[in-house]
Amino acid sequence: MGEQNHSPGKEPQYRTRAEVPGKKVWHTQAYALGAVSNFMSTFLTFPIYKVVFRQQIHAVAVSQAVRQLWHEGPQYFYRGIYPPLLSKTLQGTLLFGTYDSLLSSLSPVGPHSLGHRCVAGLMSGVVEAVALSPFERVQNVLQDGRKQARFPSTFSILKEFNSYGFWGRLSRGYYRGFWPVLLRNSLGSALYFSFKDPIQDGLAEQGLPHWVPALVSGSVNGTITCLVLYPLIVLVANMQSHIGWRRMPSLWASVQDMWDTRGRKVFLIYRGGSLVILRSSVTWGLTTAIHDFLQRRSHSKKELKD
Numbered sequence: 378m379g380e381q382n383h384s385p386g387k388e389p390q391y392r393t394r395a396e397v398p399g400k401k402v403w404h405t406q407a408y409a410l411g412a413v414s415n416f417m418s419t420f421l422t423f424p425i426y427k428v429v430f431r432q433q434i435h436a437v438a439v440s441q442a443v444r445q446l447w448h449e450g451p452q453y454f455y456r457g458i459y460p461p462l463l464s465k466t467l468q469g470t471l472l473f474g475t476y477d478s479l480l481s482s483l484s485p486v487g488p489h490s491l492g493h494r495c496v497a498g499l500m501s502g503v504v505e506a507v508a509l510s511p512f513e514r515v516q517n518v519l520q521d522g523r524k525q526a527r528f529p530s531t532f533s534i535l536k537e538f539n540s541y542g543f544w545g546r547l548s549r550g551y552y553r554g555f556w557p558v559l560l561r562n563s564l565g566s567a568l569y570f571s572f573k574d575p576i577q578d579g580l581a582e583q584g585l586p587h588w589v590p591a592l593v594s595g596s597v598n599g600t601i602t603c604l605v606l607y608p609l610i611v612l613v614a615n616m617q618s619h620i621g622w623r624r625m626p627s628l629w630a631s632v633q634d635m636w637d638t639r640g641r642k643v644f645l646i647y648r649g650g651s652l653v654i655l656r657s658s659v660t661w662g663l664t665t666a667i668h669d670f671l672q673r674r675s676h677s678k679k680e681l682k683d
Contacts, residue, residue: 379540408474410671415469416462418663423458425656430520432648434618436638439652445522458518460531464512468505473668475501476570495571502566506559511551513558517617524620537620549625554616556628568602573665586665587673596658596667603657608646610653611635 431442446454479497482487486678518524518534525621528534538550580590603610616631626634639645 379609399450405474406520406675407477408470410668410675411469411471411473412466413469413671414664414667415472417667418660419462419465420458421663422656422660423455423461425652425659426461427454427457427520429652429656430517430614431522432652434521435615436645436648438648449522449525453525456525460512460516460519464509464516467512468509469664469668471505471508472501472566475504476566491571494574495567498570499563499567500571502563503559505566506562507556508584510555513613514551514553514617517614518620521618523659526624536621549621553619553625554613554631557609557612557616560608561613565602565606568605569598569661573598577665577669587669591669592662592666596662597659598665600654602661603653604647607653608635611646 428439428442431437431445432439435445446465476497479500480493483497484490484493510534515531517536518528519531528537538546541550576597577590577594580593581587582663612631612635615635616626616628619625635646639648
């Protein structure tokens with residue numbers, strides 16, 4: 378991304394320190410900003426996420442998924458929020474922080490090309506997948522209503538995983554469904570970081586309020602990325618909802634099962650796409666806007682001190 382030439386009266390677009398020429402540092406602030414922005418957006422959008430998850434697991438309509446949650450009672454509506462809240466906070470920490478550090482290493486002095494942003498985003502997605510796949514695994518088991526009686530808490534799930542033995546804990550427990558998670562996260566991060574700033578900069582040139590370009594850029598990126606990778610999202614949800622050490626289906630068997638249960642039709646795999654669009658738009662729009670707002674405040678404080 379090239380440096381911005383700001384016309385009089387136009388507010389500058391703040392970037393991570395990696396995008397400021399001449400400053401090659403391990404930018405710890407990027408980790409903190411990513412953590413806060415993801416925490417807030419995850420808490421606000423969790424109800425939408427849970428309805429979407431039920432659709433992915435049971436292949437039901439939106440109204441039926443809502444009725445399932447309503448029938449279970451309000452006390453279970455936020456069941457499973459702690460793993461995603463923790464994992465998404467860590468996700469923001471790793472995603473934005475690692476991206477900033479990798480981008481600084483790839484290109485210490487800007488401007489940063491599309492290739493630099495894509496590679497840094499891809500690698501940050503790999504780090505994210507390795508670190509956070511166990512959290513998503515526990516979360517998906519908790520949110521499956523069919524397993525509430527057998528696994529009423531996070532502790533009961535961890536106890537089950539720890540009973541498998543070392544390799545079983547990894548392959549059948551914490552890292553069940555890891556390969557599609559790795560593919561989804563790495564490609565998703567590469568797409569997000571490749572096009573986030575170009576879209577935001579283009580909108581900023583229209584003289585819009587500073588929060589609008591960030592919100593729209595995040596929403597558009599999140600929507601397109603999630604729709605492109607949605608079959609992987611459904612596959613991960615179905616693979617990670619399985620639990621037990623016997624007869625665990627393989628990756629290919631899980632793909633075939635998903636294809637068969639959706640009637641061998643692509644549009645049935647995308648069932649619930651309206652909620653996916655809404656969730657992705659709101660989540661990534663909020664995350665990007667909050668991150669941009671916090672970044673602006675941080676830069677303003679530094680300028681006042683200087």
